[in-house]
Amino acid sequence: xxxxxxxxxxxxxxxxxxxxxxxxxxxxxxxxxxxxxxxxxxxxxxxxxxxxxxxxxxxxxxxxxxxxxxxxxxxxxxxxxxxxxxxxxxxxxxxxxxxxxxxxxxxxxxxxxxxxxxxxxxxxxxxxxxxxxxxxxxxxxxxxxxxxxxxxxxxxxxxxxxxxxxxxxxxxxxxxxxxxxxxxxxxxxxxxxxxxxxxxxxxxxxxxxxxxxxxxxxxxxxxxxxxxxxxxxxxxxxxxxxxxxxxxxxxxxxxxxxxxxxxxxxxxxxxxxxxxxxxxxxxxxxxxxxxxxxxxxxxxxxxxxxxxxxxxxxxxxxxxxxxxxxxxxxxxxxxxxxxxxxxxxxxxxxxxxxxx
Amino acid sequence: xxxxxxxxxxxxxxxxxxxxxxxxxxxxxxxxxxxxxxxxxxxxxxxxxxxxxxxxxxxxxxxxxxxxxxxxxxxxxxxxxxxxxxxxxxxxxxxxxxxxxxxxxxxxxxxxxxxxxxxxxxxxxxxxxxxxxxxxxxxxxxxxxxxxxxxxxxxxxxxxxxxxxxxxxxxxxxxxxxxxxxxxxxxxxxxxxxxxxxxxxxxxxxxxxxxxxxxxxxxxxxxxxxxxxxxxxxxxxxxxxxxxxxxxx
Amino acid sequence: xxxxxxxxxxxxxxxxxxxxxxxxxxxxxxxxxxxxxxxxxxxxxxxxxxxxxxxxxxxxxxxxxxxxxxxxxxxxxxxxxxxxxxxxxxxxxxxxxxxxxxxxxxxxxxxxxxxxxxxxxxxxxxxxxxxxxxxxxxxxxxxxxxxxxxxxxxxxxxxxxxxxxxxxxxxxxxxxxx
Numbered sequence: 001x002x003x004x005x006x007x008x009x010x011x012x013x014x015x016x017x018x019x020x021x022x023x024x025x026x027x028x029x030x031x032x033x034x035x036x037x038x039x040x041x042x043x044x045x046x047x048x049x050x051x052x053x054x055x056x057x058x059x060x061x062x063x064x065x066x067x068x069x070x071x072x073x074x075x076x077x078x079x080x081x082x083x084x085x086x087x088x089x090x091x092x093x094x095x096x097x098x099x100x101x102x103x104x105x106x107x108x109x110x111x112x113x114x115x116x117x118x119x120x121x122x123x124x125x126x127x128x129x130x131x132x133x134x135x136x137x138x139x140x141x142x143x144x145x146x147x148x149x150x151x152x153x154x155x156x157x158x159x160x161x162x163x164x165x166x167x168x169x170x171x172x173x174x175x176x177x178x179x180x181x182x183x184x185x186x187x188x189x190x191x192x193x194x195x196x197x198x199x200x201x202x203x204x205x206x207x208x209x210x211x212x213x214x215x216x217x218x219x220x221x222x223x224x225x226x227x228x229x230x231x232x233x234x235x236x237x238x239x240x241x242x243x244x245x246x247x248x249x250x251x252x253x254x255x256x257x258x259x260x261x262x263x264x265x266x267x268x269x270x271x272x273x274x275x276x277x278x279x280x281x282x283x284x285x286x287x288x289x290x291x292x293x294x295x296x297x298x299x300x301x302x303x304x305x306x307x308x309x310x311x312x313x314x315x316x317x318x319x320x321x322x323x324x325x326x327x328x329x330x331x332x333x334x335x336x337x338x339x340x341x342x343x344x345x346x347x348x349x350x351x352x353x354x355x356x
Numbered sequence: 357x358x359x360x361x362x363x364x365x366x367x368x369x370x371x372x373x374x375x376x377x378x379x380x381x382x383x384x385x386x387x388x389x390x391x392x393x394x395x396x397x398x399x400x401x402x403x404x405x406x407x408x409x410x411x412x413x414x415x416x417x418x419x420x421x422x423x424x425x426x427x428x429x430x431x432x433x434x435x436x437x438x439x440x441x442x443x444x445x446x447x448x449x450x451x452x453x454x455x456x457x458x459x460x461x462x463x464x465x466x467x468x469x470x471x472x473x474x475x476x477x478x479x480x481x482x483x484x485x486x487x488x489x490x491x492x493x494x495x496x497x498x499x500x501x502x503x504x505x506x507x508x509x510x511x512x513x514x515x516x517x518x519x520x521x522x523x524x525x526x527x528x529x530x531x532x533x534x535x536x537x538x539x540x541x542x543x544x545x546x547x548x549x550x551x552x553x554x555x556x557x558x559x560x561x562x563x564x565x566x567x568x569x570x571x572x573x574x575x576x577x578x579x580x581x582x583x584x585x586x587x588x589x590x591x592x593x594x595x596x597x598x599x600x601x602x603x604x605x
Numbered sequence: 606x607x608x609x610x611x612x613x614x615x616x617x618x619x620x621x622x623x624x625x626x627x628x629x630x631x632x633x634x635x636x637x638x639x640x641x642x643x644x645x646x647x648x649x650x651x652x653x654x655x656x657x658x659x660x661x662x663x664x665x666x667x668x669x670x671x672x673x674x675x676x677x678x679x680x681x682x683x684x685x686x687x688x689x690x691x692x693x694x695x696x697x698x699x700x701x702x703x704x705x706x707x708x709x710x711x712x713x714x715x716x717x718x719x720x721x722x723x724x725x726x727x728x729x730x731x732x733x734x735x736x737x738x739x740x741x742x743x744x745x746x747x748x749x750x751x752x753x754x755x756x757x758x759x760x761x762x763x764x765x766x767x768x769x770x771x772x773x774x775x776x777x778x779x780x781x782x783x
Contacts, residue, residue, distance in 0.1 A: 065435020
């Protein structure tokens with residue numbers, strides 16, 4: 001199959017179309033503008049719907065409407081815009097509607113910067129909106145993986161009737177890499193017999209809602225949601241472990257940061273230091289077990305977390321490692337990107353401290 | 357020999373509503389139900405009911421419904437109608453919802469000429485949350501957040517949504533009605549029917565504002581509340597057709 | 606072999622397009638490639654740069670902090686990126702815009718008056734192609750033929766005459782590499 005050069009944002013948009021997305025609603029914000037721009041052309045071609053909404057709030061609610069009517073729908077934004085979408089994400093969770101939301105993270109807080117960041121980790125994995133809701137979060141570290149994960153995201157959303165987020169940093173959106181468009185076998189999906197598309201033959205109506213005024217009923221619903229999340233946490237864990245067997249140091253990183261850490265690991269390997277990179281592909285659910293097992297290896301002296309934030313995923317790393325090994329942290333934030341050399345320096349420092 | 361002269365519309369589910377005595381929601385629900393029945397749209401219609409007293413409309417009107425976040429019904433309806441242009445789609449929104457938190461959504465849906473119908477229930481107050489001031493609360497009208505009465509110097513004057521939205525080219529039909537007496541009620545039903553008819557023709561956005569009661573939060577009896585709509589509300593919010601794109605201005 | 610290239614200049618100098626052409630050509634020749642732009646609020650006239658990696662192994666970081674090669678289209682870009690070039694690296698300076706010389710002794714430098722060369726060909730827009738020609742000749746990273754083939758795919762129909770113009774620009778740049 002032929003390799004084609006694609007820009008991240010455009011690849012994500014095209015992957016959505018190929019995955020059967022037939023409704024895209026968005027609002028301009030850097031660094032994800034190529035997604036709505038691409039969709040404005042491509043959606044009508046594919047027989048789908050594109051609307052530039054009046055706000056991120058409206059966009060996520062258009063997604064809610066299209067999803068409630070049984071259509072594969074997507075929106076995309078970047079950090080400040082995702083904050084605005086959180087209301088809608090909570091309603092999607094509460095009404096058990098499938099949808100895909102792309103966050104091309106930039107540096108915050110507030111308006112922050114348009115350069116890449118990873119400081120929305122807590123928001124995505126801990127609190128996608130108000131209430132006891134969870135969202136599957138997938139974090140590509142390259143364009144091929146971004147395209148592949150978008151297709152997977154739509155299936156996961158339909159299977160679990162829950163929003164799924166593609167959490168990428170602005171660098172993934174802006175960069176170009178060669179990718180191959182794989183033919184995907186259609187997943188077996190449950191029928192959308194809940195969709196509000198008109199009454200059933202027997203006159204039965206559909207009412208898509210997140211309102212459960214009776215507290216007892218709402219508690220039961222939340223418990224059902226939790227059951228679903230436990231199943232997801234068991235069955236939908238995704239990660240990649242690169243050279244982690246018998247490593248002295250394991251670096252944990254995701255997205256662009258994981259790529260930088262891989263470069264650092266290669267450089268360190270040339271110096272004779274065995275460094276593995278553990279890369280969570282799913283951020284929720286988090287690969288706790290896999291990471292814990294690798295960290296428990298006798299060879300491992302330390303588990304270093306690197307992020308474009310001041311320390312968010314590191315909390316999950318610490319939950320996984322559970323104190324059996326030191327878990328130092330290195331982060332750049334506010335739109336700054338860690339350099340390969342800086343990561344390598346961190347490893348050198350850790351090894352010096354271990355020896356001392 | 358008995359003869360049926362009146363019965364529950366098949367457009368209404370066989371349940372009791374939770375609305376207060378004298379509230380007009382039930383009447384407007386019935387009119388919508390009758391119109392959908394008469395137009396044979398019950399099997400295909402999709403209603404969108406956002407936060408407010410009527411958030412449970414899907415339990416009462418016998419067609420499909422989607423509950424929406426406060427103010428967002430026009431965006432949700434856009435998502436439904438754009439992906440399913442063949443379905444008759446309507447939103448059913450209160451005044452806090454449509455004229456306050458959801459102004460962006462209703463203005464832009466109108467501007468885009470979205471081909472759905474909005475039934476706007478204007479009762480000049482927040483009902484569900486307990487009688488706070490709405491953008492539509494009349495000057496001097498008391499509410500729990502304007503306890504000395506709405507003051508134009510502090511709160512500004514109430515907004516006439518039908519007129520405001522009718523300035524936008526996407527508006528195909530806008531009419532203000534009330535259901536406080538039988539002739540008005542019949543007019544209101546004709547207006548709702550016209551809106552759905554124009555929606556079926558696909559000429560643009562259609563908007564019916566219904567002046568409505570909230571006896572509980574107004575502190576009035578049902579009868580007083582109905583009279584107040586006619587004597588006071590309709591003075592500030594004039595009844596009648598505000599815009600009809602089919603009739604040249 | 607991994608080449609990490611930074612191409613930098615003013616917006617509108619074709620900086621991004623040099624990078625994209627290199628990336629595309631690298632892909633055509635079967636290498637691993639990546640392209641990362643700087644992106645900012647300045648759409649035109651501001652500073653712009655992109656980083657290209659061409660490698661024979663899977664690319665780790667697409668972000669380039671220590672380039673093996675630098676193409677500096679303006680003075681600020683040379684000042685900013687010269688110190689970062691790896692020892693033994695290469696700097697190509699657009700001499701039409703940049704008055705200063707490369708001060709480092711541990712890198713190779715070439716000075717190409719790209720605008721003058723483009724002017725001789727009657728089209729200032731191909732100045733970036735002059736620089737690209739110099740880069741390809743100086744590094745041997747890619748084949749000139751690959752670029753020529755790509756050009757013949759980009760410029761077709763009424764624009765077909767631009768193929769020859771662009772190839773001449775590439776050759777003009779290459780001629781500065783001795």
